[in-house]
Amino acid sequence: MAPMIRRFAALALIAAATALGFAACGGSGQSIKVVIADYSKDHTRPFWQGLADRYTKQSGVKVDLQVIDWNSIDQQVSTMIQNNQPPDILNLNSFASYAKDGLLYSADEVLSPKTRDDFLAPFARGGEYRGVLYGFPILASARAFFYNKDLFARAGIASPPRTWNEFVEDAAKIQALGGGVIGYALPLGPEEAQAEWSIWMWNNGGDWKSDGRWSIDSDANVKTLSFLSDLANVHHVTQVNPGKTNRTDGAFQLFKDGTVGMVMGFSPLAAQLDKEGKVNYGVAQMPTNAGTPVTLGVEDYLMAFKKKGNQDAVKGFLDLYYQPDNITRWITAEGFLPVTKSGLERMGSDAKLKPYLDALPSAKLAPTTDPAWDRVKLDVQQNIGLAVQPGGDPKQVLERLQKNAAEAGGAR
Amino acid sequence: MGGVVVFPAVELMRVSVGRYSLTGLRQGFVGLQNYARLADQEPLPGVLVNTAIWVVAIVAVTIVLSLGMAQLVHQEFPGRRVVRWALIVPWAASLIVTSKLFVWIYDYYFGILNRALTAAGLLRAPVDWLGDDATVMAAMIAVGIFVSLPFTTYVLLAGLASIPPDVYEAARVDGASGWRAYRSVTLPLLRPALLVAAVLNMIYVFNSFPIVWTLNDRNPGFAHDTMITYMYKIAFKSALRDVGLAGALGVVNVAVILLAVLAYLRVSRWREELA
Numbered sequence: 001m002a003p004m005i006r007r008f009a010a011l012a013l014i015a016a017a018t019a020l021g022f023a024a025c026g027g028s029g030q031s032i033k034v035v036i037a038d039y040s041k042d043h044t045r046p047f048w049q050g051l052a053d054r055y056t057k058q059s060g061v062k063v064d065l066q067v068i069d070w071n072s073i074d075q076q077v078s079t080m081i082q083n084n085q086p087p088d089i090l091n092l093n094s095f096a097s098y099a100k101d102g103l104l105y106s107a108d109e110v111l112s113p114k115t116r117d118d119f120l121a122p123f124a125r126g127g128e129y130r131g132v133l134y135g136f137p138i139l140a141s142a143r144a145f146f147y148n149k150d151l152f153a154r155a156g157i158a159s160p161p162r163t164w165n166e167f168v169e170d171a172a173k174i175q176a177l178g179g180g181v182i183g184y185a186l187p188l189g190p191e192e193a194q195a196e197w198s199i200w201m202w203n204n205g206g207d208w209k210s211d212g213r214w215s216i217d218s219d220a221n222v223k224t225l226s227f228l229s230d231l232a233n234v235h236h237v238t239q240v241n242p243g244k245t246n247r248t249d250g251a252f253q254l255f256k257d258g259t260v261g262m263v264m265g266f267s268p269l270a271a272q273l274d275k276e277g278k279v280n281y282g283v284a285q286m287p288t289n290a291g292t293p294v295t296l297g298v299e300d301y302l303m304a305f306k307k308k309g310n311q312d313a314v315k316g317f318l319d320l321y322y323q324p325d326n327i328t329r330w331i332t333a334e335g336f337l338p339v340t341k342s343g344l345e346r347m348g349s350d351a352k353l354k355p356y357l358d359a360l361p362s363a364k365l366a367p368t369t370d371p372a373w374d375r376v377k378l379d380v381q382q383n384i385g386l387a388v389q390p391g392g393d394p395k396q397v398l399e400r401l402q403k404n405a406a407e408a409g410g411a412r
Numbered sequence: 413m414g415g416v417v418v419f420p421a422v423e424l425m426r427v428s429v430g431r432y433s434l435t436g437l438r439q440g441f442v443g444l445q446n447y448a449r450l451a452d453q454e455p456l457p458g459v460l461v462n463t464a465i466w467v468v469a470i471v472a473v474t475i476v477l478s479l480g481m482a483q484l485v486h487q488e489f490p491g492r493r494v495v496r497w498a499l500i501v502p503w504a505a506s507l508i509v510t511s512k513l514f515v516w517i518y519d520y521y522f523g524i525l526n527r528a529l530t531a532a533g534l535l536r537a538p539v540d541w542l543g544d545d546a547t548v549m550a551a552m553i554a555v556g557i558f559v560s561l562p563f564t565t566y567v568l569l570a571g572l573a574s575i576p577p578d579v580y581e582a583a584r585v586d587g588a589s590g591w592r593a594y595r596s597v598t599l600p601l602l603r604p605a606l607l608v609a610a611v612l613n614m615i616y617v618f619n620s621f622p623i624v625w626t627l628n629d630r631n632p633g634f635a636h637d638t639m640i641t642y643m644y645k646i647a648f649k650s651a652l653r654d655v656g657l658a659g660a661l662g663v664v665n666v667a668v669i670l671l672a673v674l675a676y677l678r679v680s681r682w683r684e685e686l687a
Contacts, residue, residue, distance in 0.1 A: 074648050075644075075647070075648045077435075077436070078435065078436035078647070078648065078655060079436065080436075081435050081436035081437055082427070082432070082436045082437075082438065082655060097433065097434045097435050098435050100433075101433050101435050101437045103435065103437070180521070188632075189629075189630040189631070189632065190629065190630070190631070190632055190649070191629075191630075193632075239520075239521070240520050240540050240543065241520075241540050241543035241544070243632060244540075244542075244543040244630045244631050244632065245543070245630060246629065246630050249515075250630065253522075254521065257521075257522075259521070371434070374434055374653070375434065375651045375652075375653060376651070378649060378650055378651050378653060379650070379651035381632075381649075382632055382633060382634075382645075382649070382650055382651070383632055383633060384632070385631075385632035385633075386632050386633055404651055408651065
């Protein structure tokens with residue numbers, strides 16, 4: 001046992017020394033922790049590492065950069081906060097709960113007026129909690145309707161559907177081609193069900209909220225979910241088990257394989273399709289049952305955590321990122337959409353982005369400014385798929401989501 | 413030792429009696445409230461049943477198959493060394509990678525399992541192994557068995573190697589051979605090894621996260637979760653998003669597996685074995 005104990009003692013010493021070392025770093029030169037979500041292996045880390053190095057060179061402040069994949073970022077950030085070691089700067093797809101907990105600096109505290117004025121108005125509004133900007137737009141994306149031109153030609157369909165009736169007819173024609181061909185790939189599994197659902201809901205005149213209150217179980221929404229259920233169980237124009245299909249390795253995979261007529265995609269999917277060159281696809285507006293097509297806009301955020309003595313360092317880093325050259329270089333590399341006026345000027349002429357930029361004016365955001373949304377989103381992801389399975393009850397599922405959403409509004 | 417075992421345990425207890433906001437911010441002490449709230453969670457009974465099926469099925473089938481495999485690789489035959497090495501592969505591979513691999517093997521559209529079974533005439537139409545409520549658990553258990561076989565086989569192989577050859581000699585003199593010798597000599601002498609294999613596998617399979625998480629990630633709700641994946645979903649992937657409640661379930665999980673192991677040891681009367 002003695003050698004064992006000695007080994008532990010040695011380990012403990014090393015641990016203590018390392019801890020002291022870190023403490024020493026904090027004392028002499030300042031350091032900030034920057035946590036970024038991994039958008040792509042090729043671009044995310046290289047860009048942020050470059051930015052961090054530049055920042056350290058110009059300010060002397062060290063940057064502890066952590067690039068974390070989307071699957072585990074919620075858990076890792078939660079652990080940091082539990083252990084009282086929050087990041088200084090965090091990139092995430094939600095912000096309101098952090099603002100509600102009083103953890104964040106507002107835009108006035110850490111962004112220069114020039115940066116604040118550069119944000120496109122809808123995205124700035126999407127980052128406000130109780131009228132104050134806490135979630136700084138980092139990038140945006142918009143969904144668009146993707147269709148397989150070869151399958152459309154084989155089925156004798158001249159143009160992408162504009163209404164829901166046309167959509168169902170076209171899906172049936174494509175499905176009728178046989179040989180494993182699928183009309184529409186509907187992903188309502190837990191990965192991103194809230195996104196798919198938002199688009200269908202809005203294009204039937206429904207919404208998450210009306211007059212400031214949750215309206216998840218409205219009549220229009222029950223009809224929408226029943227419509228989706230019928231696609232699978234009555235018309236049989238979807239892939240097997242749409243309530244148990246995820247987006248990335250389910251619906252997108254099938255579309256990339258060329259066996260699916262239609263899917264809701266976004267620019268990163270287009271980039272993959274272009275790279276593989278296997279599918280001849282077109283991009284169009286969403287089919288609608290409400291007159292005007294609506295699409296889903298998604299905004300991700302940067303947040304600055306209040307910590308003693310970090311305000312200037314955080315401010316310097318954010319201002320560096322929001323320099324038009326930097327933010328535009330990164331958003332272009334990742335294939336997303338600009339969130340600033342200067343970025344829109346620079347990227348507006350990019351032909352590849354045209355369909356998504358055209359869709360932006362008709363894009364709606366999910367209610368991310370409400371802290372309750374952070375729970376509602378998870379609830380929808382975990383449950384809405386059950387409604388479109390055989391024997392599922394759309395009305396009951398929506399009523400339950402509505403009840404939970406109303407309660408989440410009052411939750412801690 | 414204290415730091416490695418005691419610190420996480422104390423930390424888990426501390427979490428389980430705390431109230432946390434969605435972001436993970438601790439907001440105070442709530443005593444045993446989280447434990448009381450656990451009892452109100454609708455999915456919990458189903459999750460308990462899933463966990464029992466998951467552990468019992470994997471451990472039982474694994475041990476039966478491993479007995480055969482250990483016997484096989486215990487024999488002298490050409491290429492034994494290669495077979496023994498190959499046996500380690502499923503164990504050495506990362507569980508996440510193995511699980512992802514099986515996701516594609518089971519896939520309704522692209523998977524080779526459906527293709528092979530329909531080609532062989534065993535299935536008329538493809539099956540959505542991971543989406544069909546009737547097959548998900550069995551599909552996950554099969555992967556669980558696959559990755560548990562190597563370790564178990566090696567434990568039993570070590571047990572076989574420790575049986576002195578002269579015992580078999582004596583058995584043969586007494587007229588026992590083949591199946592009779594296996595039942596009356598090998599199995600009783602293997603009991604310590606079997607006990608070790610069963611107990612370690614119980615703990616290991618109970619705590620296993622990656623297989624269920626990866627193969628079940630497309631399914632909504634909690635119908636196929638074990639206590640470990642359910643705990644993770646409570647903390648991060650459900651509307652609850654409650655670290656305190658998940659901590660309480662974590663403490664319950666430790667208690668459950670401890671009790672299960674103690675019950676097993678009692679039933680198998682391990683004291684007499686070691687005496």
